[in-house]
Amino acid sequence: xxKRNLKVKTVGRSLFHKTGTLALGVTILSxxxxxxxxxHLNGENLIKQGPGGLPPxxxxxQDLLYTPQVSQYLIETDEWASGWxxxxxxxxxxxxxxxxLKNTPLITxxxxxTYSFRPEIGLQDYNEFTLNEAPExxxxxxxxxxxxxxxxxxxxxxxxxxLSDSDGLEYEAVYSVIVTEEFFPLGTNRRGQSLSGLIVxxxxxxxxxxxxxxxxxxxxxxxxxxxxAYHKDQLDSVLxxxxxxxxxxxxxxxVFLIAAAxxxxxxxxxxxxxxxxxxxxxxxxRSNTLQFVENQFVExxxxxxxxxxxxxxxxxxxYNCKSDLISLxxxxxxxxxxxxxxxxxxxxxxxxxxxxxxxxxxxxxxxLLREEYWMTVFPALxxxxxxxGFIFLGAGLKQKFDPKLK
Amino acid sequence: MTxxxxxxxxxxxxxxxxxxxxxxxxxxxxxxxxxxxxxQLLDKSQTERFTEYLLILLTLDFGYSTLYGDPxxxxxLDSGIKTLFLILTSIAxxxxxxxxxxxxxxxxxDHILSRLLNKALFIISSVPILVVAIIIVALSVSLxxxxxxxxxxxxxxxxxxxxxxxxxxxxxxIGDGILFSIFETLQDKIKKIKSEPWVKGIKARGxxxxxxxxxxxxxxxxxxxxxxxxxxxxxxxxVELVFNWQGLGFILLDIFSQSSQRDYALLIAVMALILLxxxxxxxxxxxxxxxxxxxxxxxxxx
Numbered sequence: 004x005x006k007r008n009l010k011v012k013t014v015g016r017s018l019f020h021k022t023g024t025l026a027l028g029v030t031i032l033s034x035x036x037x038x039x040x041x042x043h044l045n046g047e048n049l050i051k052q053g054p055g056g057l058p059p060x061x062x063x064x065q066d067l068l069y070t071p072q073v074s075q076y077l078i079e080t081d082e083w084a085s086g087w088x089x090x091x092x093x094x095x096x097x098x099x100x101x102x103x104l105k106n107t108p109l110i111t112x113x114x115x116x117t118y119s120f121r122p123e124i125g126l127q128d129y130n131e132f133t134l135n136e137a138p139e140x141x142x143x144x145x146x147x148x149x150x151x152x153x154x155x156x157x158x159x160x161x162x163x164x165x166l167s168d169s170d171g172l173e174y175e176a177v178y179s180v181i182v183t184e185e186f187f188p189l190g191t192n193r194r195g196q197s198l199s200g201l202i203v204x205x206x207x208x209x210x211x212x213x214x215x216x217x218x219x220x221x222x223x224x225x226x227x228x229x230x231x232a233y234h235k236d237q238l239d240s241v242l243x244x245x246x247x248x249x250x251x252x253x254x255x256x257x258v259f260l261i262a263a264a265x266x267x268x269x270x271x272x273x274x275x276x277x278x279x280x281x282x283x284x285x286x287x288x289r290s291n292t293l294q295f296v297e298n299q300f301v302e303x304x305x306x307x308x309x310x311x312x313x314x315x316x317x318x319x320x321x322y323n324c325k326s327d328l329i330s331l332x333x334x335x336x337x338x339x340x341x342x343x344x345x346x347x348x349x350x351x352x353x354x355x356x357x358x359x360x361x362x363x364x365x366x367x368x369x370x371l372l373r374e375e376y377w378m379t380v381f382p383a384l385x386x387x388x389x390x391x392g393f394i395f396l397g398a399g400l401k402q403k404f405d406p407k408l409k
Numbered sequence: 410m411t412x413x414x415x416x417x418x419x420x421x422x423x424x425x426x427x428x429x430x431x432x433x434x435x436x437x438x439x440x441x442x443x444x445x446x447x448x449q450l451l452d453k454s455q456t457e458r459f460t461e462y463l464l465i466l467l468t469l470d471f472g473y474s475t476l477y478g479d480p481x482x483x484x485x486l487d488s489g490i491k492t493l494f495l496i497l498t499s500i501a502x503x504x505x506x507x508x509x510x511x512x513x514x515x516x517x518x519d520h521i522l523s524r525l526l527n528k529a530l531f532i533i534s535s536v537p538i539l540v541v542a543i544i545i546v547a548l549s550v551s552l553x554x555x556x557x558x559x560x561x562x563x564x565x566x567x568x569x570x571x572x573x574x575x576x577x578x579x580x581x582x583i584g585d586g587i588l589f590s591i592f593e594t595l596q597d598k599i600k601k602i603k604s605e606p607w608v609k610g611i612k613a614r615g616x617x618x619x620x621x622x623x624x625x626x627x628x629x630x631x632x633x634x635x636x637x638x639x640x641x642x643x644x645x646x647x648v649e650l651v652f653n654w655q656g657l658g659f660i661l662l663d664i665f666s667q668s669s670q671r672d673y674a675l676l677i678a679v680m681a682l683i684l685l686x687x688x689x690x691x692x693x694x695x696x697x698x699x700x701x702x703x704x705x706x707x708x709x710x711x
Contacts, residue, residue, distance in 0.1 A: 387536050
């Protein structure tokens with residue numbers, strides 16, 4: 004009974020592992036294909052324009068990726084100036100000495116949506132806070148600030164919270180809320196373009212370039228590997244030597260060379276990526292074919308009267324190397340995304356004003372110093388998720404089609 | 410005596426193969442760079458350009474750099490040392506991390522921690538080196554307040570110097586799946602050695618299998634690390650550019666970014682040095698297989 008349970012458990016785990024990996028890969032690939040079609044159909048309309056350097060408007064992302072600037076002041080009365088206009092002296096307080104607001108306020112809001120913020124005051128004994136400066140329509144109820152901004156309030160709105168402690172000292176915490184007409188879930192870049200739109204637009208450099216690289220590597224590399232293994236003659240030595248030599252040159256140098264020679268044309272660069280990947284595919288298919296050539300079923304097929312061509316392409320490649328070719332194809336897709344992103348980041352691939360995830364990363368790199376992390380984090384997540392998706396898809400398909408793993 | 414002679418001839422054969430492959434690749438590279446469009450070289454035919462580059466390669470007379478103004482030998486050696494530092498230290502770190510992890514995983518195959526380690530490394534291996542490098546820069550800026558660029562090595566304090574030297578290494582090790590690939594190879598090797606019938610025999614007699622294990626791991630480690638060297642160099646080029654290390658990758662991008670009057674002599678010199686690293690590691694790999702792999706060792710001696 005115990006043994007049976009263990010068997011059921013193992014089969015269940017293996018099934019979950021197989022279907023889980025494949026499902027995750029298929030889901031990510033479907034999303035990518037959908038984004039590709041969507042970006043091709045909608046073109047530039049996807050990229051909405053807003054204020055530059057706007058943090059994500061989804062509050063979770065804003066909390067994680069942005070620390071808003073809240074200025075703090077000690078307010079003292081200037082007796083000499085009383086009756087002569089501004090009689091207050093405002094001295095800025097360091098956040099290390101005193102922290103008026105323990106929680107961080109949301110600093111973006113869309114028109115027509117309710118803005119709410121319940122400040123947690125850092126002072127030990129304090130009286131109720133009041134709004135010393137606030138946009139029209141903002142109110143405080145039971146310690147919570149609420150406001151529904153209208154179209155006249157688009158832009159920056161200053162909010163000043165005035166509070167006093169038990170000693171009678173008065174303080175003020177000042178921050179501003181940016182009101183936008185559109186919703187920018189992932190924020191905007193320095194030029195005010197919506198990051199969500201840019202990420203969708205940049206996805207167009209994932210499927211088609213990958214398809215070019217994978218087609219070259221799989222069809223030509225697979226053919227060369229199979230032929231050189233099946234006909235163990237001079238051709239095998241020559242093809243193996245060429246593969247060995249190509250593999251010895253770092254892939255990025257070949258890609259740089261092609262990029263410079265073709266004036267940064269991404270499609271030609273992807274042909275180069277296909278050539279770079281060719282030796283790996285050739286070597287794997289060659290070694291797999293070599294294993295099968297010695298097998299009994301090949302001899303039997305030959306004795307039955309099958310032609311060499313049929314044995315090689317149907318019996319060996321189609322029935323036994325199919326899973327390797329499929330997983331290699333998904334790897335080629337992942338690798339082509341990696342290369343496209345890298346060369347675009349370095350300025351040798353997709354050129355501005357065209358959009359690619361690599362270009363977004365390069366733009367975000369300079370914003371890191373201003374602590375605007377969202378400009379880097381979201382493109383990086385998109386890149387990683389797509390590569391992971393292709394790798395999962397490859398692993399899942401290999402498990403599904405490999406006769407040995409079956 | 411016969412064994413010694415065979416071993417020496419095999420050694421010479423491997424060295425000869427590396428030298429031949431180096432020159433063949435360099436000649437091919439010299440030919441390929443004649444395809445780079447250059448408005449300043451319109452009057453020269455492709456054959457003239459190829460001959461010129463071949464002469465530079467054969468005479469090693471690189472002269473002065475038109476890009477930086479210094480002697481090319483000096484530039485290449487200076488930046489070559491920085492790149493070599495990254496190659497060697499990242500290899501050292503990879504060994505430091507993968508050996509204990511793969512041994513733990515191989516000895517505790519079904520343990521949940523081992524499975525988690527495998528899964529975590531598999532997922533981390535999917536993150537491109539560029540993304541890892543940028544995340545490390547972001548973390549360094551937000552947590553340490555340091556922008557880890559190489560000029561801090563000369564101007565910064567001790568913490569900044571350590572950050573500048575170590576952070577790029579983490580990016581190289583984690584990104585692009587080199588760590589996972591070597592971890593997987595070592596883990597498989599250890600499992601394979603443990604399941605060999607002769608190892609079971611030694612164990613049954615109460616003998617120690619550590620000697621065989623160390624030998625197997627060393628061979629596997631050298632073969633897999635040296636096999637990954639050109640992949641590692643690609644990663645190092647990216648890391649150099651993100652962390653502003655003025656190594657060979659940095660020079661390469663400088664040259665390729667120019668639209669005309671490229672410094673071809675410098676390009677050839679940089680490429681030659683990179684290929685030298687790759688071929689040297691290829692030679693070490695072939696030599697290790699010949700010396701340490703029992704199948705190859707005894708088949709060549711026979």
